[in-house]
Amino acid sequence: MECPKTWFHRRSGIAGFDRSPVWFRDWLIIEREATLIRWFEPLIVPGLLQTKAYAHAIIAGSGMVDAADVDLIVTARLDRRDLLAAPKPPTLIAIVDEGVLRRCVGSPAIMAEQCQFLLEASAHPHMQIYVAPSSAGVHGGLGGAFTLAKARDFDAAHLDSPLHAQITGRRDDIDSLTRRWEAIRGESLPRALSLELIEDVAKSWQT
Template sequence: MDRALQTGGLFERLLDNLVRTDQSPVWFRDWLVFEREATLIRWFDPSIVPGLLQTEDYARAIFAGSRLIDDEEIERRVGARLERQEVLNASCPPDLLTIIDEGALRRPIGSPEVMAAQCERLLQCAERSTVRIHVVPTTAGAYAGLAGPFVITKGDEFEVAMVDTPWPVQVLHRRDAVDSLIRRWEAIRGEALPRTQSIDLIKEVREQWQT
């Protein structure tokens, strides 16, 4: 099919993605395909560090902290999250633009050592040319991001969004819904610190966790 339609290997990649996501919940598999095929990912979270940038210990503390799943399920979810992060190590990784609320950096998840390591991971990721991290300072007060986390992925032939909730995530395909989240993204970005100041703030928080 790829040869006949000259898709550049799209169907082969989709098949590979479907095989790799077979252990994921049915409602999440479509999103994982979009994530792996994306050329641009815009990710905002007011509560925690975005999943693609989490350390293993931070991710484990997040899942364990819910007290809703057993140890086996925790480890399965941690493994799945680490596997998703491999998209950033692809030969042609997507551009990842993330905006994090300062409160997420200061919220104690796990231990001070876990938080210090997580801040260090953010600083390391920010050195990549394909990753940009911005922080909304607490001084911003009320802003558009308080409504909750969301992700927007864009590929050569699609632009879809995901709204994260305690229930199965909502994957939005409608153009008006995606455009609405893009406007929200721009409003949040307007409240975020520039890249250099965001990095300085992450360093400051890292040092506080280390003391």
């Protein structure tokens, strides 16, 4: 894996660093230093955009975390959102599959709150949220979630697996994922229509 030396030097003050798995800490550093984060999720709301209730339902409902550790992991996940409120926050562009909005995680009330949170987040100039609609059918994002992070002196990508994070800075990997990102973006609704869909789904969870 090609990567800048700075990835492996702990930065003081990184929210949730000590409460996060060791294998995830390198990504927390990258995430903190990035100026642009592009995130695609086909199954769940991106971690940086999850509400407390949604995060708790996802983590507790997985059945893979000890009950005593759930609250600690939830807190660590929410702490990561601090970077979006920094004086110079990164630009966050997130694309979620429509199924993410329509999958009941926890309860209808939790989903209504989560959809409303996405709408509120999208009002910030440094955050953009798009939806890949079900009508798109097969598209380049069905292979799984991934995140691209860009800073002045590096590009990096993060891919999830059930066991650990895969982080790469290889040029070929970044180029391949960037092409995949653009393909997904091309299948997604425009920003205004994406927000209209999120609002409609939020209302459906309230009925």
